[in-house]
Amino acid sequence: MFGYTFYWSIVWDKLPDLLEGAKATLALTVLSMVIGTLLALGLTLLRRQEKGLGYRLATGWVEVARNTPALFQIYMIYFGLGALGLHFSSYVAMLLALSFNNAGYLAEIFRGGLQIIPKQQLTAARSLGISSFGAYTHVVFPQLFRIVYFPYVNQLNWALLNSSLGMIIGLRELTGATQAAQSESFRTFEFFIVAAVMYFVMSKLIEGGARLTFWRVFKG
Incomplete structure (x- = not known):
């Protein structure tokens, strides 16, 4: 198409680097969601x-996080x-x-x-003698996670896709690894098509796993 010739063998040679980038993406996504959930x-x-x-501090945090890029x-x-x-290192930042x-x-979402x-x-x-902490952890939060389960999964997917921004500060997650491979070979279409497919697959695996988990935990 348009006189462009695809060379997929170049992508195959760099596939281990892309897979390492995908592993870094998943690790960053999961860890940021764990920390984000606790916060x-x-x-x-x-x-x-x-x-x-x-x-006031909590409200300010939410407003800044949700209303700035x-x-x-x-x-x-x-x-x-x-x-x-x-x-901070690129990863920590x-x-x-x-x-x-x-x-x-x-x-x-939790609110x-x-x-x-x-x-x-x-x-x-509380009237049964349960502490405030125990009431939240044993009574409120289990119901809360059932109610917000699918919005929570949507945020998980959003975090996965947002992790691609790590490329701009030199992080070698999937997009960073793809950019590095592309800069060596100048094969833009091949590398970014494969990266897009990898993001798509990871996203769909998260969605499928979430639906299966919901059915087994809340419907079983």
Whole structure:
């Protein structure tokens, strides 16, 4: 097409590098979601107070995370904090930025889920002598994760795709590995078509695994 000749053998030679990049992408995605989830739960509880310094800080976090580009957040952590003397490796900076972004979106997802759960359940648990922490971990949060399960999976997929921005700060995740391979061979179409297929496959595996898990855990 348009006189372009595809040379897939070049991609085959670099496939181990692309697979290593895909592994780094998945590791970064999962770790940032774990950290983001823990942070989001804390932000959600602070926002339920609806007053005080903790509420204002949590609200500010959510607003910044959800209303500024992820690229801006990465630059601020990698370059901005670096200018202040706080230097992070590409991987750590991307992990921090992605966790920050995930926490903001997940906190809003969790807030919406909590509004569905009757507050009387928390009051009833406390009246039985269960601590506030125990009431949340054993009564509220199990219901919450069932309610927000699929929005949570959507955020997981979003984190997977956002991880590609790590390329701009020199991270060798899948997009970074693809760019490096392309810069050596100048075979743009071949490498980025394969990378796109790999992202598509990872995304669909996440969706399929999530549906299977939901059925086994919540419907079984």
